[in-house]
Amino acid sequence: MTAATERPEARRAKRARTTRRGRGAGDPTKPTMAGLILRYALLLLVFAIVIGPLLWQLSTSFKGPGEDLYSFPPSLIPQEPTFQNYGTVAEVVPVYRYAFHSLLVATGSVLTNVVLAVLGGYALACMRFRGKFIVLGVLLSTMLLPAEVTITSNLLTVNGLGLGNSLWGVFLPGAIAAMNVLLIATACRMIPKDVLDAAVVDGATTWQRIRHVVWPNVRGMASVVAIFTFIGAWDDYLWPLMVLTEPSKYTLTVGMAYLNSNFSPDPRLIAAGTMVALVPIIVVFSILQRYFFKGVQEGAVKG
Amino acid sequence: MRSHKWFTPWLLAGPALIWVLVFSLWPFVNTVILSFTDARPLRPAQPVGFAQYERLLSDEQFGYALITCLVFVVVCVPLLTILPLLLALLVEKQIPGIAIFRTTFYFPVVASAVVVALIWSWIFDSRGVLNQALEWMGLVDKPIAFLVDRWWLLACAILLTVWKGLGYYMVVYLAALGNVGKELHEAAMMDGAGPFRRFLNVTIPGVRGAMMLVSALVAVSAMRVFTELDILSNGTGGPGGYDMSIVMLIRQVGSGLSGNLGYAAAISVVLFLLTLLPLLGIAFMNREKKTKVPA
Numbered sequence: 292m293t294a295a296t297e298r299p300e301a302r303r304a305k306r307a308r309t310t311r312r313g314r315g316a317g318d319p320t321k322p323t324m325a326g327l328i329l330r331y332a333l334l335l336l337v338f339a340i341v342i343g344p345l346l347w348q349l350s351t352s353f354k355g356p357g358e359d360l361y362s363f364p365p366s367l368i369p370q371e372p373t374f375q376n377y378g379t380v381a382e383v384v385p386v387y388r389y390a391f392h393s394l395l396v397a398t399g400s401v402l403t404n405v406v407l408a409v410l411g412g413y414a415l416a417c418m419r420f421r422g423k424f425i426v427l428g429v430l431l432s433t434m435l436l437p438a439e440v441t442i443t444s445n446l447l448t449v450n451g452l453g454l455g456n457s458l459w460g461v462f463l464p465g466a467i468a469a470m471n472v473l474l475i476a477t478a479c480r481m482i483p484k485d486v487l488d489a490a491v492v493d494g495a496t497t498w499q500r501i502r503h504v505v506w507p508n509v510r511g512m513a514s515v516v517a518i519f520t521f522i523g524a525w526d527d528y529l530w531p532l533m534v535l536t537e538p539s540k541y542t543l544t545v546g547m548a549y550l551n552s553n554f555s556p557d558p559r560l561i562a563a564g565t566m567v568a569l570v571p572i573i574v575v576f577s578i579l580q581r582y583f584f585k586g587v588q589e590g591a592v593k594g
Numbered sequence: 595m596r597s598h599k600w601f602t603p604w605l606l607a608g609p610a611l612i613w614v615l616v617f618s619l620w621p622f623v624n625t626v627i628l629s630f631t632d633a634r635p636l637r638p639a640q641p642v643g644f645a646q647y648e649r650l651l652s653d654e655q656f657g658y659a660l661i662t663c664l665v666f667v668v669v670c671v672p673l674l675t676i677l678p679l680l681l682a683l684l685v686e687k688q689i690p691g692i693a694i695f696r697t698t699f700y701f702p703v704v705a706s707a708v709v710v711a712l713i714w715s716w717i718f719d720s721r722g723v724l725n726q727a728l729e730w731m732g733l734v735d736k737p738i739a740f741l742v743d744r745w746w747l748l749a750c751a752i753l754l755t756v757w758k759g760l761g762y763y764m765v766v767y768l769a770a771l772g773n774v775g776k777e778l779h780e781a782a783m784m785d786g787a788g789p790f791r792r793f794l795n796v797t798i799p800g801v802r803g804a805m806m807l808v809s810a811l812v813a814v815s816a817m818r819v820f821t822e823l824d825i826l827s828n829g830t831g832g833p834g835g836y837d838m839s840i841v842m843l844i845r846q847v848g849s850g851l852s853g854n855l856g857y858a859a860a861i862s863v864v865l866f867l868l869t870l871l872p873l874l875g876i877a878f879m880n881r882e883k884k885t886k887v888p889a
Binding site: 327330331333334337338340341342344345347348361363364365407408410411413414415418420423426429430432433435436437439440441442443444445446447448463464466467469472497522525526528529532533543544547548551552558561565568569572573576577580584 | 598600602603604606607608609610611613614615616617618619620621622624625628681684685687689692693695696697698699700701702704705706707708709712713714715716717721723726727730757760761765814818820821824825828829841844845848849855858859862863865866869870873
């Protein structure tokens with residue numbers, strides 16, 4: 292994979308080098324010094340716009356009670372750095388319990404989505420059976436359906452199941468998404484037919500084929516599914532807001548909105564709370580970003 | 595080669611199929627059915643024909659929600675179709691440190707809309723850094739009350755939606771740009787086309803499909819806006835509820851023991867139809883393109 296992508300790169304660089312003397316500036320593949328500086332300057336500008344608000348909030352969460360939050364120009368370095376806000380915010384609303392609730396729902400969603408999408412994706416991509424195209428059609432058609440359209444009815448269903456105001460109710464409808472099954476099915480179609488047939492000849496059971504042939508081949512796509520599912524569940528707001536009616540059951544996003552609107556608290560506490568919600572997801576994403584960008588590009592090229 | 599029993603695929607795909615039927619398809623059918631009734635919680639529903647839809651036509655609140663969402667769509671679509679493309683061109687080239695920039699530009703996408711809206715609501719605050727910056731530059735005498743004015747609140751919500759969405763569509767464009775042949779750029783350059791010409795005549799046609807996809811995706815998600823407006827307005831939908839979005843209205847109308855489920859369902863059906871329009875739009879444009887090509 293890397294070799295294949297690097298080779299044309301190197302060739303292009305060589306070509307650029309040979310043409311440099313001839314025609315000089317204007318070659319899009321040859322980085323001129325001025326062009327490179329301009330590029331980095333623009334990158335840094337966007338970087339500042341993106342990261343600025345986040346850093347500022349991070350800094351606010353460490354500012355002591357005596358510090359002026361409204362000074363201008365805003366100071367990014369806390370004068371009296373303190374962790375105290377992270378304790379105080381938990382006295383107003385139980386943020387860490389909320390974070391735990393979000394973690395439970397997100398982890399559960401990742402597990403069920405990955406496992407069930409691999410099983411379903413494999414069946415839909417590699418097995419022949421009557422009714423397969425009806426199943427595919429059903430899955431595809433529901434992707435046109437925004438979740439907000441069905442939210443009132445889903446709430447009736449979840450309440451009818453006796454799961455209203457519970458984390459199970461938050462988790463259940465998102466336990467497996469059609470989109471993820473289709474993504475894994477796309478990855479499964481790339482597995483050579485011969486490999487799967489060879490496994491059958493060798494007497495591998497369906498389960499063994501999934502475990503030893505399918506899984507190693509779809510791991511990249513499965514990581515994209517896992518990342519998207521975790522982020523989606525961790526960040527979700529509308530659905531938990533509808534399901535959960537008691538503040539003690541809230542997930543982190545609902546809890547933060549609750550903190551903001553009901554206690555009109557110190558901005559330092561809001562900042563601390565938002566960091567509890569933001570930092571874990573940023574860390575998880577930063578660690579997994581390599582798989583993410585690779586998987587997204589593979590999916591886009593193949594899909 | 596027959597390698598499995600007839601029921602094996604059904605066992606494997608069963609959970610996904612059941613979930614989609616129970617939590618997507620059935621609720622949709624149920625929503626359509628409810629929209630023709632006067633259903634309320636704890637009361638048997640009576641069919642009322644098109645009464646709920648007729649009510650929509652005369653409901654001012656729905657009119658405001660529709661305007662809010664349409665403004666959202668009309669402003670967000672061009673911004674989030676063009677800016678992420680420029681950003682993708684900026685991070686496309688493999689230069690040292692580019693992975694850090696790409697990853698960072700995706701942070702706002704990863705962040706919860708609630709968190710993003712809370713951070714920005716502080717920036718837009720009457721004592722917030724935006725007002726202070728404006729005063730410092732001498733552009734305003736007294737702070738602008740961004741979050742308690744109908745149009746300013748909408749503008750703020752759009753701004754943070756764009757800020758949050760940039761990275762997402764950037765990645766879509768990155769994938770598309772990978773498929774634009776470098777040869778075309780070089781050929782255009784041979785013909786003496788400058789960077790701007792090449793952008794217009796090579797890059798844009800090359801990512802035309804991606805641009806249509808992105809604009810449709812932006813339009814659909816703008817129509818579904820909820821969290822940004824909910825948090826910025828503290829759940830009120832702005833002064834007089836003028837900034838309520840369609841989804842906010844669905845939630846307000848349909849929730850609680852006195853919720854009017856039939857009316858909420860009718861609004862949901864209208865929302866569904868509105869989100870179909872952009873998709874039909876690109877399907878139509880694709881068809882036009884196909885018929886033109888042979889000519």
